[in-house]
Amino acid sequence: MLYTNKIIKQSYLILCCVCFFSCQNNQQVSNNEPEKDKTFFENNLKQKTIYIQALGNVNQEYVNYIKKSVENFYGYNCVVKSKLNLTNDILTGSKRRYEAGKILKKYNSKENILLLTEKDIAHRKSNEFPEWGIFGLGYRPGTTCVISTFRLKKNISKATFLERLKKVALHEIGHNLGLEHCTNDKNCMMTSASGTIKQVDSEKIWFCKKCWNALK
């Protein structure tokens, strides 16, 4: 078992992919094929289901793309659930964004679930930055993560946007599966974005050996 209810209760939030300035014009698209660890897929995730669920209005193409990406990389059985409504109780203090921590808390469940929104999501970084815009947030370990398209799509091609979306989704699910941020290889998808989209763009659709081993 990768995680138990007991462990889930002890889960804590991992702040990921923090970024205020995600509008670099970067046309780079990775052509790297994922390095797959078949044994891990076959033994652990093939029989498991993860739900992909829109939070508010989300382009169906993005939902389908994430579904396909998660299936291809992890081997999960992915099921799209009907969308959830955005509600006022998950807004930040300023009410201009949605609070990622509140979203996770509200929708946390025993089932694996990836929430996807086109709205801006934020997390409290410090007193100075109480609403720090982020790409995604997930419990580590746990079952629930949320990602936002909002900071991924400024001034870039659609192909690059989708590539980013895929990486952020796979990164957050990696946290759910227990992975910490990787300092082993800059190309590894579990590397922290550390405030810049450039890191995400430089990663491969790939986990380094250390991260794969940590999953097993």
Ligand SMILES: [Zn+2]
């Ligand atoms: Zn992270």
Ligand SMILES: [Zn+2]
């Ligand atoms: Zn790694």
